[in-house]
Amino acid sequence: MTDTVTGKYTTKDLFVWVWTEYIRQHWPWLAVAFLLMTIEGGALGALSYMVQPMFDQIFVGGDVDAIWHVGAVIVTIFVARAVAGVGQNWIMTRVALRTTAHLRRDMLGRLMQQDGAFHQDHPPGYLIQRVQGDVNAVNDVWRILLTGAGRDLFSLVALLAVAISVDWRWAMIMLIGVPLLFLPVTLLQRYVRLQAGVARDLGAALSTRLDEIFHGVVPIKLNSLESYQKMKFWTRQIAFNRAQLRASVGTATIPAMIDMLAGVGFVAVLAYGGSEIISGEKTLGQFMSFFTAIGIAFEPMRRLAAVLGNWQIAAAALERLKELMDKPIKLASPDSPAASPQDLPEVALKDVRLSYGDAEVLRGLSLTAQAGQTTALVGPSGAGKSTVFNILTRLVDPQEGGVTVNGTPVRDLDLVDLRQLFSVVTQDALLFDETLRENITLGREVEDATLQAALDAAHVSDFLPKLDHGLDTPVGPRGSALSGGQRQRVVIARALLRDTPILLLDEATSALDAHSEKTVQAALDKLAGGRTTLVIAHRLSTIRNADKIVVMDRGQAVDEGTHEELLAREGLYADLYRLQFKEGKDVVDRAGQAALSNQRPDVPAASPRLIDRLFGWLRA
Numbered sequence: 344m345t346d347t348v349t350g351k352y353t354t355k356d357l358f359v360w361v362w363t364e365y366i367r368q369h370w371p372w373l374a375v376a377f378l379l380m381t382i383e384g385g386a387l388g389a390l391s392y393m394v395q396p397m398f399d400q401i402f403v404g405g406d407v408d409a410i411w412h413v414g415a416v417i418v419t420i421f422v423a424r425a426v427a428g429v430g431q432n433w434i435m436t437r438v439a440l441r442t443t444a445h446l447r448r449d450m451l452g453r454l455m456q457q458d459g460a461f462h463q464d465h466p467p468g469y470l471i472q473r474v475q476g477d478v479n480a481v482n483d484v485w486r487i488l489l490t491g492a493g494r495d496l497f498s499l500v501a502l503l504a505v506a507i508s509v510d511w512r513w514a515m516i517m518l519i520g521v522p523l524l525f526l527p528v529t530l531l532q533r534y535v536r537l538q539a540g541v542a543r544d545l546g547a548a549l550s551t552r553l554d555e556i557f558h559g560v561v562p563i564k565l566n567s568l569e570s571y572q573k574m575k576f577w578t579r580q581i582a583f584n585r586a587q588l589r590a591s592v593g594t595a596t597i598p599a600m601i602d603m604l605a606g607v608g609f610v611a612v613l614a615y616g617g618s619e620i621i622s623g624e625k626t627l628g629q630f631m632s633f634f635t636a637i638g639i640a641f642e643p644m645r646r647l648a649a650v651l652g653n654w655q656i657a658a659a660a661l662e663r664l665k666e667l668m669d670k671p672i673k674l675a676s677p678d679s680p681a682a683s684p685q686d687l688p689e690v691a692l693k694d695v696r697l698s699y700g701d702a703e704v705l706r707g708l709s710l711t712a713q714a715g716q717t718t719a720l721v722g723p724s725g726a727g728k729s730t731v732f733n734i735l736t737r738l739v740d741p742q743e744g745g746v747t748v749n750g751t752p753v754r755d756l757d758l759v760d761l762r763q764l765f766s767v768v769t770q771d772a773l774l775f776d777e778t779l780r781e782n783i784t785l786g787r788e789v790e791d792a793t794l795q796a797a798l799d800a801a802h803v804s805d806f807l808p809k810l811d812h813g814l815d816t817p818v819g820p821r822g823s824a825l826s827g828g829q830r831q832r833v834v835i836a837r838a839l840l841r842d843t844p845i846l847l848l849d850e851a852t853s854a855l856d857a858h859s860e861k862t863v864q865a866a867l868d869k870l871a872g873g874r875t876t877l878v879i880a881h882r883l884s885t886i887r888n889a890d891k892i893v894v895m896d897r898g899q900a901v902d903e904g905t906h907e908e909l910l911a912r913e914g915l916y917a918d919l920y921r922l923q924f925k926e927g928k929d930v931v932d933r934a935g936q937a938a939l940s941n942q943r944p945d946v947p948a949a950s951p952r953l954i955d956r957l958f959g960w961l962r963a
């Protein structure tokens with residue numbers, strides 16, 4: 344996780360971003376809310392103003408009739424304040440929720456466009472925390488800002504106007520210390536931003552941890568790692584709490600400083616103003632009105648000061664969100680994409696080089712998969728076979744070389760067009776926590792007959808009757824309610840319906856029991872018919888009939904031909920084949936003994952290094 348970037352964006356950058364992208368569009372609502380806020384805020388000023396006639400006319404002046412006039416005005420003010428308060432709260436909450444919903448939607452869209460390298464750097468737990476947790480943090484604060492700050496600002500202006508109208512000198516005495524707060528408040532804000540940022544990062548680390556724990560719950564149990572994981576989680580949780588607490592205390596300290604200032608101001612005005620009342624220069628009503636206004640004014644002032652801290656908490660979250668949103672998308676569609684190939688396509692790689700950091704994965708790989716034929720990729724684990732699939736579908740771009748579909752470079756095609764050429768069936772059959780039907784149709788309208796044909800061909804029909812609700816049975820998170828073989832058949836049915844011209848099969852039948860393997864293999868054979876098919880073969884038995892077999896080793900194609908040709912050539916393929924099917928156990932045993940006794944094994948054309956690699960392959 345790379346982005347602890349306190350200070351990358353200024354407060355203004357963040358504010359302008361959220362304002363232009365997410366808030367400005369709601370301006371008519373905001374204008375209405377603004378009006379309601381002036382009413383709500385102004386009501387407090389009006390109330391404190393009414394204290395003067397209350398004292399001077401009723402209590403001191405003894406005017407009984409005035410009770411009704413003054414009372415009626417006060418009731419009206421309260422009702423107006425109540426109605427305006429509810430109205431503006433409703434509008435502003437709505438705007439805040441909309442804003443964050445849009446922000447979430449945009450984040451999700453953007454994050455899904457990012458390539459594999461990005462997702463490797465930013466694991467799922469981390470991204471979930473950003474999209475959910477950080478946007479929530481913004482939402483909470485946003486609501487406080489929107490629902491409280493405007494009203495408080497208007498209250499403050501109205502109340503100060505009343506106080507100044509009674510006696511501007513008293514008001515000055517009361518507020519003389521406010522500028523002194525500037526420096527400590529600025530420092531506190533920085534502190535809050537820093538701590539809130541730390542809390543956001545730790546929050547993301549916690550989510551990543553949880554994601555890993557729950558995905559790895561079986562190995563954790565098998566290795567008795569429960570206490571260890573709990574301890575690691577706890578340490579991070581404590582650090583998170585600490586940062587959260589610091590940010591919270593920092594936020595609370597800002598209004599506390601206003602309180603202290605208020606205390607001193609009150610005493611000063613009491614001393615100065617009290618003598619003016621005793622000497623008869625001012626009425627008791629004036630003094631009470633002033634005190635009421637100032638007394639109430641400190642409350643919105645405190646809240647506004649707290650908003651400064653709260654904004655910093657939001658800014659820390661926004662900063663991280665904007666950083667993610669601003670990450671360039673490396674694998675994007677070209678500006679003017681080429682037309683998608685119409686015929687059954689040939690797929691070709693020419694002198695392709697690809698490295699992850701310093702690790703060279705493909706080192707000048709060239710291969711062609713003829714249109715409508717089945718081409719198998721075989722070779723030791725780590726040879727780069729899956730990487731070929733990732734390059735074709737542009738999950739990753741190679742640094743050098745040409746990757747073409749019917750002569751059109753894949754980079755020139757629109758990403759959606761490109762990916763619509765491929766169906767990929769891999770070992771980890773990806774199912775969503777939806778019904779079987781949704782998993783197969785992927786939300787498209789499919790005619791019953793077409794669907795049935797696909798279900799039959801993929802041998803899904805075989806196990807459908809065993810499910811409680813047939814096609815409408817939920818498959819559980821990641822398809823956990825189905826067996827491995829069933830999941831694969833679902834994915835094959837999906838691919839049949841997609842009916843794409845190119846099929847990429849990462850054969851995984853070796854993980855299945857004999858019966859499932861047979862049905863899955865039968866389904867795969869049907870799927871491959873009439874398409875340009877590339878198969879990563881884990882078991883050589885499944886690719887005997889392939890039109891062409893490309894033998895890969897360390898990022899290069901070292902040989903190619905049919906099964907018979909390759910066998911006759913007595914090269915790496917023949918070794919692999921014999922090892923896997925005929926003399927497998929024998930060869931392995933003899934090689935192992937030879938390694939122990941440091942003798943050259945009696946295995947033709949198989950060097951000790953090759954044997955090592957074969958071991959690796961078998962283990963994989």
Ligand code: ADP
Pocket residue numbers: 459463699702704722723724725726727728729730731
């Ligand atoms: P194969 O499918 O033949 O087993 P892969 O294409 O999966 O081989 O991987 C080839 C090599 O590339 C491996 O050494 C693997 O560790 C490395 N590799 C694959 N993906 C990544 C990645 N995202 N980041 C770093 N290295 C990777």
